[in-house]
Amino acid sequence: MNIRIPDRVIVFDYGEVISVSQSEADRAALVALSGLEPELFWRLYDRHRDDLDQGIALPHEYWTRVAHDAGVEWSPAQLQLLWAADLRSWISVEPGTIELLAALHAGGTRVALLSNAGFDFSDPFRHSPMARYFEAMFVSAELGLIKPDPEIYRVVAERLGIELAQMVFVDNKAVNVDAAVALGVTGHHFTGVAGLRAFLHELAGRAEAGADEQQSA
Incomplete structure (x- = not known):
């Protein structure tokens, strides 16, 4: 549908x-691959992630910083293997969300992407099969900004040629949604496909009802 x-x-x-x-x-x-204790690895994994996502650190710099803080030195092969394993871990997708993207695209709804991600994700995003559903893809590293900085939503709206009130933003982190909503964006905190589907159909229903009212006025 x-x-x-x-x-x-x-x-x-x-x-x-x-x-x-x-x-x-x-x-x-x-x-x-890291050879570290799990608690230490994940703590250091998160420590420099914002710098990676903001484009302050390139992928090899990010992994070198993690190694430095752990007091270890990873070989060039280990660095490449860790990078590949990390990238691979984020490539699997939720089928239901992809179906919703296709339904929006088929309905003529404008769709864009805004992801906190490093430079290394830009090509996988833009050259994946799902890319055809998006009129624009915004990667935080390329913008030099990360969510929930209010400026990132302003920049995206400007590049899309819309007012913030025309944007609908979907994110799994409430803090990112709240930051957008504070600017006048309509937000949806994603907790599952069913909730997102209901939210989108509600928006579509409101739009249709509004169009009917204008026609009858």
Whole structure:
């Protein structure tokens, strides 16, 4: 079923909205490659992630910083293997979300992507099969900004040629949604496909009702 929401742009987060969470097998593979204790690895993994996502650190710099803080030195091969395992862990997608993207696209609804991600994700995003559903893809590293900085939503709206009130933003992190809503964006905190589907159909229904009212006025 097509989903038509005219005069709005639906902006999707990627991680854990379009993608699924890292699997236990992927997480275990990363820890095994690192040679570190799991608690230490994940603490250091998160420590420099904002710099990676903001484009302050390139992928090899990010992994070198993790190694430095752990007091270890990974070989060039280990660095490449860790990078590949990490990228692979975020590539698996939620089928239901992809179906909603296709339904929005088929209905003529404008759709864009806004993801906190490093430079290394830009090509996989833009050259994947799902890319045809998006009129624009915004990667935080390329913008030099990360959610929930209010400026990132302003920049995205400007580049899409819309007012913030015309943006609908979907993210799995409430803090990112709240920051957008504070600017006048319509937000949806993603907790599952069923909730997102109901939200989008509600927006479509409101748009259709509004169009009917204008025609009858």
